[in-house]
Amino acid sequence: MKTKHKLLSIILLHFSTISYAELTxxxxxxxxxxxxxxxxxxxxxxxxxxxxxPYKKSSQVLEISSKFKGLSFLGNIKHDYAEDQDSETxxxxxxxxxxxxxxxLEWSLGKKIISYGVGYGSRPLDIFATKSQQSTDQxxxxxxxxxxxxxxxxxxxxxxxxxxxxxxxTDRGEDLQSTALRYFNSFESxxxxxxxxxxxxxxxxxxxxxxxxxxxxMSVHSSFLxxxxxxxxxxxxxxxxxxxxxxxxxxxxxTKWLAGGNWMMADKHNLIFEYWFDDLALSxxxxxxxxxxxxxxxxLLMSPVPAEVVYNNLAWSAKALDTxxxxxxxxxxxYEYSPLDIKxxxxxxxxxxxxxxxxxxxxxxxxxxxxxxxxxRHFGGDEKSxxxxxxxxxxxxxxxxxNF
Amino acid sequence: xxKLLFLPLLLGLSINLSQAQTTPQQMLExxxxxxxxxxxxxxxxxxxxxxxDKKMNQKEYMVFIKPERKSLVLFLNPTEKGQKVxxxxxxxxxxxxxxxxxxxxxxxxxxxGEASTGDIATMQYADDYNAKLEKTDDKNHIxxxxxxxxxxxxxxxxxxxxxxxxxxxPTQAEFYVSSGKLAKTAEFITGKLDGTESESVVxxxxxxxxNKNRYTEVIYNSRKDFVLSNKFYxxxxxxxxxxxxx
Numbered sequence: 104m105k106t107k108h109k110l111l112s113i114i115l116l117h118f119s120t121i122s123y124a125e126l127t128x129x130x131x132x133x134x135x136x137x138x139x140x141x142x143x144x145x146x147x148x149x150x151x152x153x154x155x156x157p158y159k160k161s162s163q164v165l166e167i168s169s170k171f172k173g174l175s176f177l178g179n180i181k182h183d184y185a186e187d188q189d190s191e192t193x194x195x196x197x198x199x200x201x202x203x204x205x206x207x208l209e210w211s212l213g214k215k216i217i218s219y220g221v222g223y224g225s226r227p228l229d230i231f232a233t234k235s236q237q238s239t240d241q242x243x244x245x246x247x248x249x250x251x252x253x254x255x256x257x258x259x260x261x262x263x264x265x266x267x268x269x270x271x272x273t274d275r276g277e278d279l280q281s282t283a284l285r286y287f288n289s290f291e292s293x294x295x296x297x298x299x300x301x302x303x304x305x306x307x308x309x310x311x312x313x314x315x316x317x318x319x320x321m322s323v324h325s326s327f328l329x330x331x332x333x334x335x336x337x338x339x340x341x342x343x344x345x346x347x348x349x350x351x352x353x354x355x356x357x358t359k360w361l362a363g364g365n366w367m368m369a370d371k372h373n374l375i376f377e378y379w380f381d382d383l384a385l386s387x388x389x390x391x392x393x394x395x396x397x398x399x400x401x402x403l404l405m406s407p408v409p410a411e412v413v414y415n416n417l418a419w420s421a422k423a424l425d426t427x428x429x430x431x432x433x434x435x436x437x438y439e440y441s442p443l444d445i446k447x448x449x450x451x452x453x454x455x456x457x458x459x460x461x462x463x464x465x466x467x468x469x470x471x472x473x474x475x476x477x478x479x480r481h482f483g484g485d486e487k488s489x490x491x492x493x494x495x496x497x498x499x500x501x502x503x504x505x506n507f
Numbered sequence: 508x509x510k511l512l513f514l515p516l517l518l519g520l521s522i523n524l525s526q527a528q529t530t531p532q533q534m535l536e537x538x539x540x541x542x543x544x545x546x547x548x549x550x551x552x553x554x555x556x557x558x559x560d561k562k563m564n565q566k567e568y569m570v571f572i573k574p575e576r577k578s579l580v581l582f583l584n585p586t587e588k589g590q591k592v593x594x595x596x597x598x599x600x601x602x603x604x605x606x607x608x609x610x611x612x613x614x615x616x617x618x619x620g621e622a623s624t625g626d627i628a629t630m631q632y633a634d635d636y637n638a639k640l641e642k643t644d645d646k647n648h649i650x651x652x653x654x655x656x657x658x659x660x661x662x663x664x665x666x667x668x669x670x671x672x673x674x675x676x677p678t679q680a681e682f683y684v685s686s687g688k689l690a691k692t693a694e695f696i697t698g699k700l701d702g703t704e705s706e707s708v709v710x711x712x713x714x715x716x717x718n719k720n721r722y723t724e725v726i727y728n729s730r731k732d733f734v735l736s737n738k739f740y741x742x743x744x745x746x747x748x749x750x751x752x753x
Contacts, residue, residue, distance in 0.1 A: 125750065129588065170750055202747065209747065218607040218746075243605055253747070258595075260743030287743045289598065294611045294742075314611040319660070319685060322613050367615040370717060442718065444556060444564050470564060474586040506585030 136161040138499040145494035146421040157185040173202040198246040211251035224435030227328040227359040241502040258289040306331035323364040333357040357382035375437040429489045430454035459488025477501035531638035537675040543630035546574045549733035555724040571735040578628040592624040597660025600742040609742035614660040625662030
């Protein structure tokens with residue numbers, strides 16, 4: 104058995120990095136099983152034949168990354184399994200771009216992951232991010248199609264990005280054509296960045312971010328983003344609808360801001376604390392309206408109205424919970440202990456407006472070519488809170504990553 | 508005959524006199540040359556973590572060093588590939604391959620990991636510390652190093668460094684954090700790396716004062732002169748995940 108393991112290690116080491124002069128190709132196999140324990144009243148009581156509640160889910164992802172001179176590629180083959188549902192397999196390109204230097208500037212053409220801003224639980228300046236900060240998914244995020252021009256001097260950087268330049272200006276969502284100009288600089292005790300962006304949906308967006316090193320052990324960070332326009336999906340308020348009840352409602356002069364810090368205590372104990380506000384998430388009144396609507400819809404189950412009609416409307420109401428940051432005001436605490444070769448984390452996301460929370464306890468262990476990350480997550484708090492109303496009560500998750 | 512009898516005594520006296528003329532700071536500068544033989548270097552390093560004398564983990568790093576306390580640490584293990592730590596005097600950034608943004612970290616955050624990146628990337632002490640000779644015994648000169656005024660962001664505030672009597676080669680060290688607490692001890696082994704004529708530190712064994720059944724070996728596989736372009740010392744440039752050919 105030991106010889107077998109040794110042989111496998113030797114084979115894995117041989118294929119760990121194929122280097123032909125400047126070509127590098129790396130593979131990662133990421134296996135992510137998830138076990139969900141649902142609440143009795145999950146999805147506002149909508150039966151499983153309308154909104155499935157898979158107990159077991161798993162995604163198997165083979166990520167392939169390659170670099171050759173200025174050309175970079177990151178893609179995956181992904182297989183998704185969910186109990187009592189059809190499995191799906193698809194191929195995706197996370198990134199494919201070409202970097203080159205011209206006229207003293209660094210150019211970048213193609214699909215590329217672009218991340219701005221500071222923060223751990225949320226990053227207000229991350230206008231091109233495609234992945235939730237709260238996700239337990241350990242696969243790589245997806246890039247945006249862009250033309251990028253960078254100018255670097257000493258510790259500073261000016262970056263111009265035109266995202267989705269091929270799209271019509273009226274396209275929405277991820278395909279939105281957008282132009283962003285960002286300035287980054289680093290000083291003795293702090294890093295700062297400023298961002299200004301424009302697209303037809305949000306119009307002007309402007310913000311800034313800062314990380315300040317207070318002491319050898321403590322840093323504080325903050326960022327702010329102002330958007331001229333945002334659109335929220337708001338329920339029309341009718342108890343029974345015959346068609347999709349949400350409509351995009353325009354809100355002007357919205358803000359998203361975050362303030363927090365990082366305290367590295369002695370002996371490898373680390374605490375991250377953050378508070379953020381996001382106009383795009385549900386306000387207390389909006390959640391209250393939705394909750395009252397759901398209560399009235401549920402009451403109709405005792406009436407002569409056909410149950411199917413009521414359940415379809417409840418399912419539409421449940422869609423409001425299917426988004427990233429649910430509440431506008433959030434407090435985030437993450438305690439991390441890293442004794443040598445293992446990392447243990449406890450994270451709390453708490454919504455002070457309705458006393459709902461998400462608690463996550465996780466660990467990460469790194470072994471040469473193999474990394475394991477896993478943990479448990481609990482959605483709780485006040486019974487009327489948004490986080491309590493999420494369909495899952497407890498979740499057991501794991502990610503095994505094998506690099507070769 | 509009498510003169511011959513006095514010769515060893517005179518020889519011993521002359522050695523002692525030459526050593527007496529060497530200041531503690533000069534001793535420290537000589538000791539530094541056992542780890543950093545040139546201003547611009549590329550050092551290949553292996554970290555081996557042991558628990559109860561059994562090897563638990565092994566990690567590979569490539570460290571690029573420039574004058575004025577500038578260094579870039581590349582993490583080479585498959586699970587950490589693409590991860591980097593940039594250190595420019597008292598400024599530090601962590602770059603994670605999936606986050607694509609520089610994360611400014613505090614000096615204490617460098618202490619995370621099997622061996623802190625500060626331990627791996629710090630190759631000389633003379634620029635950052637003032638040395639005082641504590642004592643000299645049969646085997647060692649013992650120096651007490653104190654962080655120089657105005658030098659910030661050091662991993663350790665004080666170091667007790669043991670140097671060999673004859674060559675001022677580092678043999679042992681005790682590392683103290685700013686609270687005055689002893690954080691780690693180190694033992695140095697000197698030898699000749701492949702392709703080099705001069706002696707240098709080939710292995711440093713770090714012992715944690717908290718987890719006493721564990722220790723970490725820092726093995727220096729190779730050291731060579733290498734000048735890494737200045738653009739790699741900009742945290743925003745490193746986000747582009749550029750290929751570094753060495």
